[in-house]
Amino acid sequence: xxxxxxxxxxxxxxxxxxxxxxxxxxxxxxxxxxxxxxxxxxxxxxxxxxxxxxxxxxxxxxxxxxxxxxxxxxxxxxxxxxxxxxxxxxxxxxxxxxxxxxxxxxxxxxxxxxxxxxxxxxxxxxxxxxxxxxxxxxxxxxxxxxxxxxxxxxxxxx
Amino acid sequence: xxxxxxxxxxxxxxxxxxxxxxxxxxxxxxxxxxxxxxxxxxxxxxxxxxxxxxxxxxxxxxxxxxxxxxxxxxxxxxxxxxxxxxxxxxxxxxxxxxxxxxxxxxxxxxxxxxxxxxxxxxxxxxxxxxxxxxxxxxxxxxxxxxxxxxxxxxxxxxxxxxxxxxxxxxxxxxxxxxxxxxxxxxxxxxxxxxxxxxxxxxxxxxxxxxxxxxxxxxxxxxxxxxxxxxxxxxxxxxxxxxxxxxxxxxxxxxxxxxxxxxxxxxxxxxxxxxxxxxxxxxxxxxxxxxxxxxxxxxxxxxxxxxxxxxxxxxxxxxxxxxxxxxxxxxxxxxxxxxxxxxxxxxxxxxxxxxxxxxxxxxxxxxxxxxxxxxxxxxxxxxxxxxxxxxxxxxxxxxxxxxxxxxxxxxxxxxxxxxxxxxxxxxxxxxxxxxxxxxxxxxxxxxxxxxxxxxxxxxxxxxxxxxxxxxxxxxxxxxxxxxxxxxxxxxxxxxxxxxxxxxx
Numbered sequence: 001x002x003x004x005x006x007x008x009x010x011x012x013x014x015x016x017x018x019x020x021x022x023x024x025x026x027x028x029x030x031x032x033x034x035x036x037x038x039x040x041x042x043x044x045x046x047x048x049x050x051x052x053x054x055x056x057x058x059x060x061x062x063x064x065x066x067x068x069x070x071x072x073x074x075x076x077x078x079x080x081x082x083x084x085x086x087x088x089x090x091x092x093x094x095x096x097x098x099x100x101x102x103x104x105x106x107x108x109x110x111x112x113x114x115x116x117x118x119x120x121x122x123x124x125x126x127x128x129x130x131x132x133x134x135x136x137x138x139x140x141x142x143x144x145x146x147x148x149x150x151x152x153x154x155x156x157x158x
Numbered sequence: 159x160x161x162x163x164x165x166x167x168x169x170x171x172x173x174x175x176x177x178x179x180x181x182x183x184x185x186x187x188x189x190x191x192x193x194x195x196x197x198x199x200x201x202x203x204x205x206x207x208x209x210x211x212x213x214x215x216x217x218x219x220x221x222x223x224x225x226x227x228x229x230x231x232x233x234x235x236x237x238x239x240x241x242x243x244x245x246x247x248x249x250x251x252x253x254x255x256x257x258x259x260x261x262x263x264x265x266x267x268x269x270x271x272x273x274x275x276x277x278x279x280x281x282x283x284x285x286x287x288x289x290x291x292x293x294x295x296x297x298x299x300x301x302x303x304x305x306x307x308x309x310x311x312x313x314x315x316x317x318x319x320x321x322x323x324x325x326x327x328x329x330x331x332x333x334x335x336x337x338x339x340x341x342x343x344x345x346x347x348x349x350x351x352x353x354x355x356x357x358x359x360x361x362x363x364x365x366x367x368x369x370x371x372x373x374x375x376x377x378x379x380x381x382x383x384x385x386x387x388x389x390x391x392x393x394x395x396x397x398x399x400x401x402x403x404x405x406x407x408x409x410x411x412x413x414x415x416x417x418x419x420x421x422x423x424x425x426x427x428x429x430x431x432x433x434x435x436x437x438x439x440x441x442x443x444x445x446x447x448x449x450x451x452x453x454x455x456x457x458x459x460x461x462x463x464x465x466x467x468x469x470x471x472x473x474x475x476x477x478x479x480x481x482x483x484x485x486x487x488x489x490x491x492x493x494x495x496x497x498x499x500x501x502x503x504x505x506x507x508x509x510x511x512x513x514x515x516x517x518x519x520x521x522x523x524x525x526x527x528x529x530x531x532x533x534x535x536x537x538x539x540x541x542x543x544x545x546x547x548x549x550x551x552x553x554x555x556x557x558x559x560x561x562x563x564x565x566x567x568x569x570x571x572x573x574x575x576x577x578x579x580x581x582x583x584x585x586x587x588x589x590x591x592x593x594x595x596x597x598x599x600x601x602x603x604x605x606x607x608x609x610x611x612x613x614x615x616x617x618x619x620x621x622x623x624x625x626x627x628x629x630x631x632x633x634x635x636x637x638x639x640x641x642x643x644x645x646x647x648x649x650x651x652x653x654x655x656x657x658x659x660x661x
Contacts, residue, residue: 034351041334069592082589090582117552
């Protein structure tokens with residue numbers, strides 16, 4: 001965890017440094033605000049990093065006013081499940097890119113319910129149909145939101 | 159004046175105006191529940207439909223729609239940790255942990271009742287303030303508005319973590335949010351900044367994909383990690399009792415709700431600040447109301463005051479935003495700018511006429527805010543039992559549906575796949591922020607306020623050089639900012655070293 005916190009701080013410093021370095025090449029008007037923000041950012045995160053490196057305990061920080069992840073799941077299980085969840089999210093985006101929203105929605109919902117949610121086939125089919133009807137009825141028919149075709153449809157000229 | 163007040167009520171209660179208000183409310187209800195589709199965008203979509211309406215009907219329709227979006231936006235914030243509206247993001251911080259603890263009914267009851275009180279207080283402020291607010295608004299120029307925005311960020315950063323290191327992280331995150339807001343074309347010089355050669359970034363990062371990614375994705379991942387329902391494996395709460403408890407909480411903390419409503423009105427009056435600031439300032443104030451460090455530790459983990467404060471402020475600011483819009487034609491937010499378009503379509507010029515010739519219409523707006531919120535809250539309370547039961551459905555069934563809402567909501571920002579990628583990237587960033595204890599609220603506030611702050615800073619420097627720092631109100635606001643930052647330390651010092659771990 002400590003290693004992760006150090007890496008996260010280093011990434012923030014790198015982003016701040018990149019921003020400050022880029023800003024030096026711009027006109028004064030464009031550079032003023034990014035410089036005024038990135039320099040203190042680098043300083044503050046560097047102080048935090050030094051405190052992190054030289055502090056003794058693992059939990060040297062005070063609690064933050066924010067969400068806290070579940071603590072009752074073993075760390076390795078939590079990591080595995082979190083990676084799995086991010087992969088599902090990424091796969092949804094990939095599906096939308098490949099086949100467009102109208103097809104990606106039923107494919108994703110059915111796959112998730114069946115393979116990840118371990119829901120029985122009849123219920124998966126029913127819930128997928130409900131989700132698709134909701135999507136089609138509200139976003140396509142009622143709100144007329146324009147959804148791009150997927151890459152595959154574009155390739156096939158559909 | 160009293161005659162106009164009553165006439166305003168009758169204008170709203172006419173069957174056609176009332177029906178249109180109900181229709182607007184139904185639309186606002188749906189929009190509030192759907193992440194990404196904002197109240198302002200819906201106002202813009204509905205603007206062409208008001209051409210054939212009378213002014214009172216048009217404002218009943220538009221304001222009815224706008225007034226309830228903030229209220230129902232809190233529902234998804236509490237139930238799924240996904241802000242239904244950008245202005246409901248602060249409700250996630252304590253509302254969602256309450257739902258996870260099996261107290262969704264209580265959180266929703268509190269959110270709805272505080273929203274109602276906030277809306278009423280905002281409407282009363284609108285009715286009372288128009289004649290007296292003019293000098294205040296005219297006193298605030300760019301330097302003062304810049305300082306006000308900086309105070310907004312200072313409030314939340316100084317309270318987002320406990321102790322000096324918590325503050326340090328809070329400020330760093332606020333600065334990080336400000337930095338990311340500079341992506342895209344700079345308005346004054348036209349220079350492109352951090353666009354990485356991508357046309358998508360020329361307009362900067364859109365709020366919706368960023369906010370949805372920041373708040374929704376870590377919550378969804380956490381739900382997947384726990385492998386349970388949102389409310390865990392607890393037995394379903396007595397929902398009715400929970401809702402009643404939430405309503406009681408609102409009155410138990412009435413003065414907090416009142417003060418947060420006042421914050422909402424004040425921020426609403428200031429052009430450009432908007433609901434994004436009001437909710438977080440109110441949240442910060444709610445945290446400040448904690449008596450000691452132990453009590454304050456409860457914030458972020460399901461303290462009812464963290465739901466009441468933002469709930470009240472994001473509704474009261476509607477009344478506040480209407481004040482400069484109606485009285486001077488200076489819109490307090492994007493949504494009010496669209497409403498201003500409605501005024502012009504109706505052939506009404508905002509300004510002194512609204513206080514004389516069209517006073518009854520001005521009061522009809524006050525009544526619309528009150529009536530629309532009362533009806534919405536009553537309807538919500540009727541279906542709350544069913545809504546809160548959603549938190550007891552296991553995560554495996556809920557997650558794909560929430561993801562569908564999240565990504566369709568993000569996609570509506572620009573209609574590009576890149577919006578989904580932005581949501582994913584910010585979701586990933588947010589996950590690591592939570593994992594490593596970097597607070598998200600200051601980041602979000604910095605990001606939301608970045609463009610406004612930069613514009614005010616630029617105008618202040620161009621017009622006054624650095625002499626703007628000597629303006630009396632600016633100096634006063636700098637003092638307020640120092641007090642805001644120092645307050646947690648002063649509070650800690652007064653108490654003594656009772657909790658050295660957080661020093």
